[in-house]
Amino acid sequence: MIPIKMTTALESFLTQHDSATWARAFDSLLPAIHEVERNATRIWLRFYPLALADAVAQAEDVRKLETTLRLDGNYRLVDQIDTSHWFFYGHRFWPHVKTAIIARATSNTAAADLTGAIRDIAKEAAAAGRTDESLAMGIAAVGVMTLRQVGLLRFSTAPGAQPSPAGLLRKQPDTILAARKRDDGQGLMGWMRGPENAQYSVTFDETRSDGRFTAIKQTPLTNGSARDTRDYSSGPRRCHEGAVPVECRTASCGTCWVGVLAGAEKLSDVEGQEAKLLKDCGYLTSTEPKPVIRLACKAMTSGNVTIVIPTWNGFLAKGGLRGL
């Protein structure tokens, strides 16, 4: 029986930790997370920041907060409990993760430490899913953070959409990694175009065989997205030029931010206005030249890359959120 009004010992424990502690816990788990999941785990924490969830939960006027932070799109994890991690290999283990977390929470036993709690969930989910713990660790971290942000009642009563392995997600982790590393051959047409006009695939949805567009070498990813004439306008964001939402194209609005699942090393360095805007938006605080979060209107590629597109954009840091 799931307690409706009671806060469980696990929930109380999870709320004791601030954003920085959660980020350190995620970082410390990275070596134990399979490579196929590692960047996805880092990206997810940027897509669903705890500071934003707490600010919304504490806001007297959510609409006013949304205006202050210039939030656009669906930023609410509570609406995406079973789907926010669709781009994880471990998405297929979500039912096991969810079951393990609910069992742990309702048993009302306290956790000793954050990473220990996540490891325990990963171990149980991996056993139930008959897989290696390293493949369940990232999705377990996501699950525990999701419980922290939405609470047990919402977590346990979310519809529980089942994973639908399709496309690349049917493949083994090593096959996925090999596919991500490969660059498109240029062929005879490439020879005629010349090396300066080489073309590369930008995959934005590994679950679809057609979830990609073509980018020309050393031009912004948004240029490639704009050349994709398929209709993306039914989505929740401003997708009027291909799959990547875009507005200013000059690193001023933050609309085009993306996570880089693979190929970050093939993208141009973050510098200048891109670095400043990533910080102002609160998307990224590191000074890495090749981070896993980029602005697609500034990132230029020299090979195939795999990205994931968030469901919202906004100015969190400039808007005043703490602890990003």
Ligand code: FES
């Ligand atoms: S489109 Fe505005 S920052 Fe990239």
